[in-house]
Amino acid sequence: MGKSQKKKAMRRHNPVRVPDSHLPKGLASASSTSTKNEAILPIIQKMESPDASDRKWACVAVSNLIQNDPSTRRFTARKKPRLTDSEDEVMVEAMGALRNLCIDGGYDICAEMYNKNILTPLKTFIPKISDVLSQYLESSKAAPESTQRLMYEFADNVITTLWCLSETSNKALNAINSINLIPFLMSFLASRDKLSIRPSQCLYVLTDDNDPAIASLKSDAGYISCLLSIVQPSEQPANGEAKDVNDYRQITLKVLSSATSISDACIGILRNISPLPPPSPASSIDIDKEIVLPLLQPVISSISLPEAASRAQQSVNSLASEPQIEKLSLKHTPKSDHKSTYEVELEQLEGNLRTVQLALEILTGACATLPDPSAGADEDAGGEEEEMEDDDEDMDGMNENSKSNESTASVTLLPSLVPSLLALIHPTALSFPPLAAPSPHPPTTSALSAIHISAMECLNNIFLSLATSSSPSVSADIEAGHKVWNEVWGCLGVVGTELGMGQERRMEMWEIGVGVLWGVAVVWKGTLSATEEQIQVLIRFCDGASDEATKVKCIGVLECLAQYPDSIPSNQIIANYLISLLPTSSPSPAGTESLIQATSALVDIYSDETLPYDVNFRQGGMLQALAVKGIDRKKPGGKDLRRRGEEVRDNLIAFIQYRRNLGL
Incomplete structure (x- = not known):
């Protein structure tokens, strides 16, 4: 009996939503004629409009249409993403549409995006975001609130898209490694008190059995100190052992209140890069015993799945009984941030569930106290089969x-x-x-x-x-x-x-x-x-x-x-x-x-x-x-x-x- 392991290359293709394979009839439904196909063509055409408001509207509309509709995703994936525009708001919405396409589309569409050389424009965005970020940190009051919002949205869309692409294939991961994202991502965590972006889950994925990213993180003692400060706040004992298990309730509630799950993702990052390098005092920390187990056990104990399922069903029922918002049409510009109370509740509930899932994934590795069955495997082992699972x-x-x-x-x-x-x-x-x-x-x-x-x-x-x-x-x-x-x-x-x-x-x-x-x-x-x-x-x-x-x-x-x-x-x-x-x-x-x-x-x-x-x-x-x-x-x-x-x-x-x- 082999130990369960995180799948090295393609652990989960859908970081925050549901993949095509979990939709009714799975990917087979993608080949059928979508009820929205008639609406998508004129919207795509609007992306070429000389009017910036039309282009923005078209990007928002596409982003809305592709959610949970495999056929529309397939159709949209064949079109060239609009990642160059003179208007910042159009760029943000176009990047958001691409993000949703990668999130909901899964491996196949992510691979298609990679083959369309989507990484080339994404690479150019990293230094631009860094420049704006630096200016904002120097003087946050100098930037209008609308500019701050655009920066956050755009940065989040870029980071999430890179996260999705990194789990598409080893080829895509190697290409992303060449961008050297670690300093960029760590800059957000280092300034977490001033910034709302939390790229910890992207970092967690990039450091999972990925030597270049691990080496980059371990090369800077400041990065490790930053991660430790997140999972071991100053008010907590340095050895990770609380006087009472209830001491961790505050941490648990803090983690579960955010879909980005920064705390447990950072715990996962530390585990991915352990053992921590000397001569730092952190090198003596037993990551599993002093951090992973004591901090994540309360997380997995803090949720009742029957209650969560019941709340979800009630929200779905309430949402179905609400008066329907007028359906998307060319005459009615959709609002990308318009969500009913029940939709927000469902998203928050899903965020809490994903936090528990991530904690379990990290604990799975911590519980594997035996050597990897694939260590020293002979010539008959290898390839994707070895990467996906070791059950022999x-x-x-x-x-x-x-x-x-x-x-x-x-x-x-x-x-x-x-x-x-x-x-x-x-x-x-x-x-x-x-x-x-x-x-x-x-x-x-x-x-x-x-x-x-x-x-x-x-x-x-x-x-x-x-x-x-x-x-x-x-x-x-x-x-x-x-x-x-x-x-x-x-x-x-x-x-x-x-x-x-x-x-x-x-x-x-x-x-x-x-x-x-x-x-x-x-x-x-x-x-x-x-x-x-x-x-x-x-x-x-x-x-x-x-x-x-x-x-x-x-x-x-x-x-x-x-x-x-x-x-x-x-x-x-x-x-x-x-x-x-x-x-x-x-x-x-x-x-x-x-x-x-x-x-x-x-x-x-x-x-x-x-x-x-x-x-x-x-x-x-x-x-x-x-x-x-x-x-x-x-x-x-x-x-x-x-x-x-x-x-x-x-x-x-x-x-x-x-x-x-x-x-x-």
């Missing part, structure tokens, strides 16, 4: 006492997170809407499902770490093990098994959830029993899984459940299934990793002939069944996989001989 860690590692120092977060701190995380995995009525009844508010649905998945990833890492550390105090709390086991199963039951097209988030929950079950089953091995229905669900999910990593997880859970001493019928069902996966004269239905895991599981289950369920091995003729099975040591796979296959094959041969010698 086998369970042998769980049976060893790893002393990894990759993360200094103590395993003893991890169980304290479990109650808060369990509260966040349970779906609400808006979390996973069926295809037949699309979400009434996709942004809220997107945020809620992201929180459930991120919380499940945290649990996955926690129980993988606990399983590897073999903590007696944790495994001795059998009641706690049963509680976690039942809650995860209850959650997956609510998620349901509608796992087809358009329900990818449900599948993610199942794939990660099975990993959590595996970790829990290892920690409390021999004390957890499962119902026959749960066993059959695991078997069906294993058979239906398309990737080896998920199959291995399912087999791992079944292996642990089979070792509950008194579950003789369950043991028999599981053993028969595992044997069915092994090859005979015909090819095995299992892949190489699944085959190795199943073989290893059978050896472990029946290595002690004194256990009650060993009767199944003797009476079921399993020795004879295993004797005619085998593992082809020439099976395809990486060096490590082949090496493990040979080891398991040797163990199987020795096991068969051992059982024969017993004469039972």
Whole structure:
């Protein structure tokens, strides 16, 4: 079972809104004829008007139309963005339209924008914004309020667009690295008391497994001091340990009041660039133990998802019952900042949810106390698949006492997170809407499902770490093990098994959830029993899984459940299934990793002939069944996989001989 990791290149393509894939019918709807297509053509034509007010209006109108309308986004993306204009307000609105296009359009449209060389004009904006910023900081009263507003809007639009593009591909990220954005972005944080722009989330993304950005941040001690001053205010103890957990309530409320989530994003930045370089005193700080865990735990404990979903539904219902504002037309200039009370409430609610999601994402890394499974990978590993996820860690590692120092977060701190995380995995009525009844508010649905998945990833890492550390105090709390086991199963039951097209988030929950079950089953091995229905669900999910990593997880859970001493019928069902996966004269239905895991599981289950369920091995003729099975040591796979296959094959041969010698 591999630890969950942040996806290095394309973690999330939609920083603040909902991507096309989460809209009703997903991207397929983009190919259909939009009801707004007839309106978009004359608006596009208005962008070439000699009248600046017409050009501004056209940019605002496009910005409004592209929200949550894939077809209009596709149509607009084919047009050349208007990023050169003699009027500042037109430029700001054009940049805002491009920002919304990148935010809502996702990877495909961001890639199209990058291919249209959108970075060239964006590069020229950075020094211009810096000049205006410097002038404003020297004399804020000299700049009219309208000028300040335009500067903030334009800077925010540029930064957010660069953020979106940086997550499009490694090619785009490398191009953005060449701009050297770190000094520009840090200048906003350094003057945060005077400026309303908070580019911390863009910085967080840029420093995620991105060496050039990390090196740039670490090269300036002032940058690190600035970040530390944000997450460790002077009124807080320097070591990050408050006298009372309630001391952090003020920080939590401050963080949750802003959609930009400056505090937890800065915590994430510090974690991305850790260890902090000496000789600064900050180099001695244990980022995970002294900052990440104590500061972010209150954040994830501060929100009730059922209450949030209920508030969102009430706002949606109220919004639907309001008199409709006259629809957009060429005769009625739209107001870009016109939002009803309910729309503002929905945006604030989504901002709070995204803050919790970001905190969970950072905690996921802090909870991964094991070495990266991809470290030292052979030639068969690599490419985008390796970047996206590392789930090929086998369970042998769980049976060893790893002393990894990759993360200094103590395993003893991890169980304290479990109650808060369990509260966040349970779906609400808006979390996973069926295809037949699309979400009434996709942004809220997107945020809620992201929180459930991120919380499940945290649990996955926690129980993988606990399983590897073999903590007696944790495994001795059998009641706690049963509680976690039942809650995860209850959650997956609510998620349901509608796992087809358009329900990818449900599948993610199942794939990660099975990993959590595996970790829990290892920690409390021999004390957890499962119902026959749960066993059959695991078997069906294993058979239906398309990737080896998920199959291995399912087999791992079944292996642990089979070792509950008194579950003789369950043991028999599981053993028969595992044997069915092994090859005979015909090819095995299992892949190489699944085959190795199943073989290893059978050896472990029946290595002690004194256990009650060993009767199944003797009476079921399993020795004879295993004797005619085998593992082809020439099976395809990486060096490590082949090496493990040979080891398991040797163990199987020795096991068969051992059982024969017993004469039972």
